[in-house]
Amino acid sequence: MQLRRAAVLGGGPGGLYAARLLKLANPACEVRVYEQGDPGSTFGFGVGLAAGTQRKLAAADPDTLRELVGAGLRHDMTLQVGTDIVRVHNDRLIGVARTELLAVLQRHAEKAGVELEYGARRKAAGLDADLVVAADGIGSDTRENGPFGGRTDVGKGRYLWCGTDFPLEDAVFAPVGTEYGTFVTHAYPYSGGRSTFLIETDEETWRRAGFDVTTAESEAPGTPFAASDETSLRFLEKAFAGQLRGHSLIGNRTRWQRFRTVRCDRWSSGNTVLLGDSAHTAHFSIGSGTKLAMEDAIALVEALGEAGDLGAAFAQYEQVRRPAVERLQGLARRSQLWWESFPSRLGLPVERLMVAYMSRAGNVPLHRFVHTAPDVVETALQQYGGEPPSGELTGWVLGRPLVHGGRRFPDRTSVPALEKLFCALEDPWSAEGDTLVARAKTTDGVLISGPPDRGAVLTRLDLAERIRLETGVLTAVEAAAELRDDLADALVSGRTDLVVRTEEAA
Structure with missing residues (x-):
């Protein structure tokens, strides 16, 4: 042509x-x-090229x-929760x-x-x-x-982009607790001796901190186009002082937003x-x-x-x-x-949290991640199973015993009679998800089933995790036998207690 x-x-x-x-x-x-x-x-700071x-x-x-x-600048990746830090080698990623x-x-x-x-x-x-x-x-x-x-869908969480005038050693994912709630940074170094700092939080924390007011002020008529929400930046600068090492946060039309898909x-x-x-x-x-x-x-x-x-x-x-x-x-x-509900997972050891992070979307399975970060995965598995892993990975995960509420289960596939919940949700944190969580609270445990496709299984694993964390009741998830690797990932990540493969279902 x-x-x-x-x-x-x-x-x-x-x-x-x-x-x-x-x-x-x-x-x-x-x-x-x-x-x-x-x-x-x-507008903006660094760009990552994978x-x-x-x-x-x-x-x-x-x-x-x-x-x-x-x-560009190459870097690895770390997850930091308090004083606990875990590092994953990933220097193929560059920040520019x-x-x-x-x-x-x-x-x-x-x-x-x-x-x-x-x-x-x-x-x-x-x-x-x-x-x-x-x-x-x-x-x-x-x-x-x-x-x-x-068409555009708007997310629930709030986030802002800012930067700082020194290069971090690695990309850093780090939550910090404040009097208002949890804020999380996704930060990474880039060329020119600087780092991007993306910070996000939930709507309730954002409002408790008064950032609904500062956001309105930063968007008021007559405000310079490139102006930043300086009140938020100064607060976050103190909250992330450990990661910033005495440096300041830099704004560049930095304002709280919701993500638009x-x-x-x-x-x-x-x-x-x-x-x-x-x-x-x-x-x-x-x-x-x-x-x-x-x-x-x-x-x-x-x-x-x-x-x-x-x-x-x-x-x-x-x-x-x-x-x-x-x-x-x-x-x-x-x-x-996953990120919009991230603070609920902070009870996990940092190595298991890293596994949960890597497997959150279903595209980095445990059996692949183990080749990238064997030390991290081995520690996470020992935290999960109480002993060093051995043999075929998925089979070992499914075979670990569980003690829950005074009951002992010989492995993760021995599921007692439980209240059945059918999940066909797209968002486990929706109003419909609230209803299922409330129902689960009235039981001693739930078995969550639903459509057979992989996407639906991943969603009900997310619902199971929400139920586990919010109610403490025993959770089990039903899925096709060929999705056993996804079920193993979910167990190690704390998304469910037990699993039922459909060939074993009643």
């Missing part, structure tokens, strides 16, 4: 990368990026990746300053022959182009005013196609807008090169990318719900 002129709305990572790849693939095509902001001005994304960038554009890796990421992408776009226009707001309908790539972000005007079937029925219309956050978002605890947008750009340009017309190219692009995006959104949703 021969493109005469292509326009890209949005000068973020996805837009700039798509523009470069388009120009490299179509040297005769005029490619122009329209960014309403000024060059060099950006190993899988790096491999895809290496195949698509090794020159750009080489410079990004050179500008968002300003440097954009500068690299701008240079490489211009080197390829892309024209960059800043400081003017443009709309897709007003552009003279054969192809319009709408990479105009989570608040996409293109999506909101087009026939894309866009964007989905669209379709990603294209006419000659316009959505890319990145304009088409989809995934919770920051497992997804990365930068990763998704740059991988979108790769798939879009490949489809344009292989298809005979725009319609066929857009269909191929969506056919390739939508399954990957929806899978990640599903994982991210589970991770989001």
Whole structure:
């Protein structure tokens, strides 16, 4: 397909990368990026690039990746609860300053022959182009005013992005208790001698701390666009003094938000196609807008090169990318719900909590994690089973005895007669989940069943965990025998006490 002129709305990572790849693939095509902001001005701090994304960038554009890796900072990962710390080796992950990421992408776009226009707001309908790539972000005007079937779900928790002026040794996940409740940081170092500090909490803690008032003040008419919630920053600076080591928190339009998950029925219309956050978002605890947008750009340009017309190219692009995006959104949703209820798990030893963290979304099973962090997993298993693990891992987990409420069970599959609950929820922390928890409180124990698919099983394991933690009653979860690895992960993570495989169910 021969493109005469292509326009890209949005000068973020996805837009700039798509523009470069388009120009490299179509040297005769005029490619122009329209960014309403000024060059060099950006909100945010560091950006993480995982190993899988790096491999895809290496195949698509090794020159750009080489410079990004050179500008990045590699680091491991730690979980810290009080004075207890557990570390997992993961130096394939790099943190890059968002300003440097954009500068690299701008240079490489211009080197390829892309024209960059800043400081003017443009709309897709007003552009003279054969192809319009709408990479105009989570608040996409293109999506909101087009026939894309866009919708947005808003999370329950509150979070804010800030930074600090020194590089942490590792990525750090750390909860801190305050007089108002628990706050949790996800922090990581990035190039330039700084670190990103993302901090989140639940709605009730946020309100008790008075941050509903400071949020309203930071968003009041007349407040400078780039202003931060300084009251929250100073409070959090004291709360996370142990992690900050005397350094300050830095704001950059830092305000409390709820996470918005964007989905669209379709990603294209006419000659316009959505890319990145304009088409989809995934919770920051497992997804990365930068990763998704740059991988979108790769798939879009490949489809344009292989298809005979725009319609066929857009269909191929969506056919390739939508399954990957929806899978990640599903994982991210589970991770989001886990983090929104995180403080309830702080009774677990830190090694078991790390296992719970890694397995929270169902994509890092215990039998795989053990190869990454054998010492962590072995300690967690000994905490769970009372002795060092031996033999086949899943079988060993299922075979551990349990003492609960004065009753002793020879293994985790010996389930007594229990009150049966049927769970077909999407969110175990919903009002419907509240009803099931209240019902469980009236029993000596519950056996939770539901639809047979894996997603439904993972959800009822989350419900079982909520019931265990809030009521203390014995919990058992029913699932297909082929999901025994998921059941083992859940047992070690404290999500359930006992399990029933369907071939054993009455």
